[in-house]
Each structure stands twice: as C-alpha cells, then as structure tokens.
Amino acid sequence: MNVGIIGAGGVSVFHYQGYVAGGATVVAIADADPLALARRQREWNIPKGYSTYQELLADPSIEAVSVCLPNALHHPVTLSAARAGKHVLCEKPISLSLDKAEEMIRVCREAGVVLQTGHHLRSDSASLRTKTLIDSGALGRITFMRLRQAHDWGGAKSVRDSFGKLANSGGGTLLDNGCHMMDLARYFGGDVREVYANIATLGFDVEVEDTSVATLTFASGTIGSVENAWTATGWEQAFWVYGTEGSLEYSNRTGVLTHRFRSSPGTTFGDPDISHTTFGGRDAHTACEIDFLAAIRGEREVVCTGEDGLEAVRLVLACYESAKQNAPVPLAKEALIPQELPHG
Numbered sequence: 001m002n003v004g005i006i007g008a009g010g011v012s013v014f015h016y017q018g019y020v021a022g023g024a025t026v027v028a029i030a031d032a033d034p035l036a037l038a039r040r041q042r043e044w045n046i047p048k049g050y051s052t053y054q055e056l057l058a059d060p061s062i063e064a065v066s067v068c069l070p071n072a073l074h075h076p077v078t079l080s081a082a083r084a085g086k087h088v089l090c091e092k093p094i095s096l097s098l099d100k101a102e103e104m105i106r107v108c109r110e111a112g113v114v115l116q117t118g119h120h121l122r123s124d125s126a127s128l129r130t131k132t133l134i135d136s137g138a139l140g141r142i143t144f145m146r147l148r149q150a151h152d153w154g155g156a157k158s159v160r161d162s163f164g165k166l167a168n169s170g171g172g173t174l175l176d177n178g179c180h181m182m183d184l185a186r187y188f189g190g191d192v193r194e195v196y197a198n199i200a201t202l203g204f205d206v207e208v209e210d211t212s213v214a215t216l217t218f219a220s221g222t223i224g225s226v227e228n229a230w231t232a233t234g235w236e237q238a239f240w241v242y243g244t245e246g247s248l249e250y251s252n253r254t255g256v257l258t259h260r261f262r263s264s265p266g267t268t269f270g271d272p273d274i275s276h277t278t279f280g281g282r283d284a285h286t287a288c289e290i291d292f293l294a295a296i297r298g299e300r301e302v303v304c305t306g307e308d309g310l311e312a313v314r315l316v317l318a319c320y321e322s323a324k325q326n327a328p329v330p331l332a333k334e335a336l337i338p339q340e341l342p343h344g
C-alpha cells in the first residue's frame, strides 16, 4: 500500500516507522517548512516531497495518509483527504471542535474511507492486556483508576509554537496529553458521567496550561484521576487500575504490568499474590499504523474511531469548563460543555 505523511515534524517519525513495519510504502511527505521536508526526504529516502498537503492529496498513487499537522489543521486536512478518496490516520486530538469532529466522521463515512484517530495507546500491549483482564472480571468491580502522561519536553527551556500557542494547539497538556488519557479512561472504564479539573501554567512561558489534574466519575460509579504535565521531569506514561478482586499497575518506566490479587491461601495485608508481565516487541506507535493498515484491508475493526477521538475531546472540553468554573461538570448536561476549543 502506498501512503503519504502530511507534516514532517516530531510525530511523523512514528508514522514512518509504523508504515515500514506494516509493509506499506511511504511514497510522499508534505510540509510547509522546506528544511523539515528536505530532512525527512533525505533521512527516509522518500521520492516525493510537497510544500502543500493539497499537492500530496492530488497524487493518485497514494491510498492513505497520516495527518501529522498542528491540531488546528486536523479538520480541514482530513476533510480534503477523505474527499480525495484517501484513508486517514489523523493525529490526536481529532479536532478542536465537536462539530468539526462530527463533520470529519461524516465526510469520511460518505467517502467510504477509514478514519482512525491516533490514540496509539489503544494499540499498546499493556493497555490491551489490561482491557482483557478488566473485561474478564479478573479485577472484580473496578473501583478506582489513575492515568498519567507527563514529561518536561526533554528538559527544553521553551515549548514549540505548535503546542504553546493557543491558535495552533487549542490547549495545553490537558488537551495534548490528556486526550490520550481520556481515551484510555473510556477504553478501560466506559462512559464518564462527570469531570472536575484543575489546571495551571507553572513551568513555561506559554499561552496554555502546562499542568493539570482531572477527576472523573464514570457511569459505572468508578472514580478516576487523570494527571498531565509538561512540568514533570522525565517521560512517564502510566496507569493504575484497582478493582475489588485485583489491581494492575503499569508504567513505561519499567515496562512491567503488575497484577496483584488474592487466590493463594495465606496472603497477608501487604503481601498479596503478584504476577508481572513484561512487554517487549512492537512499540504502540508502530502498532497503531499496523492496525490502521489492517483496518483498510478489512482485516479488523478500526482500533480507535473518529467517534472515540470526538469523545476524548468532549471530555477535555468538559474539563476546561470545570477548571474555569471551579466546579464539577456533568457530561449529560451538554449545554454546560463548550463545543470548541479556542484556536485561530
């Protein structure tokens, strides 16, 4: 399968690697920055480089594209790609507005193309194992979960404008990292009934928040917390899921999923049964592109749909409103939730 990558910045590397691992051929890249474009073409030996996404989309040899552009561009470029008959793997957050996300879903459906949102943790081995254990009932009733994605931009003193300027990004870490965690929260825990969030800009000179904590109440009654930061030293992507019959803990820092439970006689207060699973093999980003290619070939359902992307944005929007009001925001009260994030 011939694919194109639109946007040659940081995340494009994962898309390129994923397509190569999945047996697709990246035949073209587009980027408005000639230096970024030339660098990727050189690094990856890509024959065609375009300065506009429209030129790439006009290439009839391309069947599918990754949209790896700043958030505000996900909507127009996905619409154009679908109308050009290309399957779309759109980076997260799917869009900065619920209406626009709905339009992306509708236009892709009408064009008969696959739309996948780039919440790659849906393709992650530890997440998949966790979901299997939750669904099997091994953890009993899920009571509490904690999800965390945090970093410090690798120690950088400033944040790229794609992320730090409101007009490009629409939001800070709550949107950028938080939409992944909101998607994972829904994947593990189902529908969310209410959110209560606290955000702050503490570490960087940016127009958006760089630190956030949100509390979620699920329709099931499960309680959750989502922590996101650009102000936490070192990269961590982690989750903790607790149930009446067992618990799971995972962090990328160890690569180990720890399952605690009680089935042996004589387990003690601090010493339950423990099993550890270590995950090697393919990276979740790579798996995300492989899943996308498989969905295009009709071999599997779309691992993270446009609707999933939209629901993650809905939760983030509700969190921003909650932080603004300093009050819980119920998801059922749509009137309380703004329909879009600020952007240019």
Ligand SMILES: NC(=O)c1ccc[n+]([C@@H]2O[C@H](COP(=O)([O-])OP(=O)(O)OC[C@H]3O[C@@H](n4cnc5c(N)ncnc54)[C@H](O)[C@@H]3O)[C@@H](O)[C@H]2O)c1
Binding pocket: 006, 007, 008, 009, 010, 011, 012, 030, 031, 032, 033, 036, 051, 052, 053, 067, 068, 069, 070, 071, 073, 091, 092, 093, 118, 119, 120, 160, 162, 176
């Ligand atoms: N799934 C993940 O874990 C993950 C990780 C990082 C980024 N992302 C998402 O990927 C997207 C891109 O992030 P990034 O880190 O690659 O950003 P980036 O700033 O490194 O790269 C963005 C690229 O888009 C190009 N660009 C901007 N406007 C353009 C236009 N009109 N036409 C063509 N090219 C244009 C820029 O020149 C730049 O090279 C964002 O939506 C981000 O949220 C997802």
